[in-house]
Amino acid sequence: MNTKTVYAACLFAALNICTLSARAEAAVTAQTYHYGTHLDIKRVVSMSQDPSPACGVVNARMTYLDSHDKPQVLDYLKFGDGCIGDN
Known part of the structure; x- marks a missing residue:
């Protein structure tokens, strides 16, 4: 096997892992x-x-x-970070 094939296989595996985690998060109701x-x-x-x-x-x-170890999503309200002087 040449190095390009190995690099391509590694890239494909990494993209699959990222895609699976994104799908898992999207399937959870907030x-x-x-x-x-x-x-x-x-x-x-x-x-x-x-x-x-x-x-x-x-x-x-x-x-x-x-x-x-089940993913959960929580929506909440918080005080924003854009205040001058932290007030």
Whole structure:
């Protein structure tokens, strides 16, 4: 086998792994956080928020694995990072 074939096989394998994880996340229905919601978080996979640098309440999303290693998605509100002087 030449090196180009090996590189192509490695690239194909890496892309498949990324695609599978993206499909798994897309298949999970997002839960909306309410005060008192029980969260079973074993490991946080990713966190994101609205892209605009707003000062005030913004939408945010956390993807995590629960204690059974099942992916979960949580939508919640948080205070934005775009405030001058952190107020």
